[in-house]
Amino acid sequence: MVFEFRKKRDGENAVKKYYFDRKATELEECIIHYTLCFKGCFAEKICSMGRSVAKDGNFIFVPNNNTTGQADLSLTILGKSIKVEVKCKWTRDQYQNKAQKIYQKQIEKAGGIYLLVREFSEFKNWFDNYIKNLNNISKKI
DSSP states (O other): OHHHHHHHHHGGGOOOOOOOOSSHHHHHHHHHHIIIIITOOEEEEOOOSOEEEEETTEEEEEOOOSOTTOOSEEEEETTEEEEEEEOOTTSSOOSOOHHHHHHHHHHHHTTOEEEEESSHHHHHHHHHHHHHHHHHHHHHO
16 A cells, blocks of 8 residues: 555655554654555644753753643644554553643543554554544535
8 A cells, every 4th residue: 555655656766665563653653654645634743852952061951842741643634633642562651641641631621632542553443433434424414
């Protein structure tokens, strides 16, 4: 599926790409490429770590001013805001911290969707069912 998309987009210069979900960064890439490249939705990685700055010959960490506990990915699917927290099942980062749980409640209270994803197949099943349900609803109207 990926190669066919790349072949259509890049022609003879298409390169096969293999996807894995054994690390959080790989899982994030799978989710972003699936929603953005293959399904025409919007997806972006949220970077909220801050940065290191050189000061007087030393590096100091400067936190950013983003919301504490923010999800890893932000998706927009047919106008709906979806936040995705990646907790890869193959790594030791398995649980949400307190700030992430508070953020989840805020998103859901505002009518957004918050997902906790551990592997790509889990996300793909959710996404495909979500789109299918939206299509079924629009057919009834």
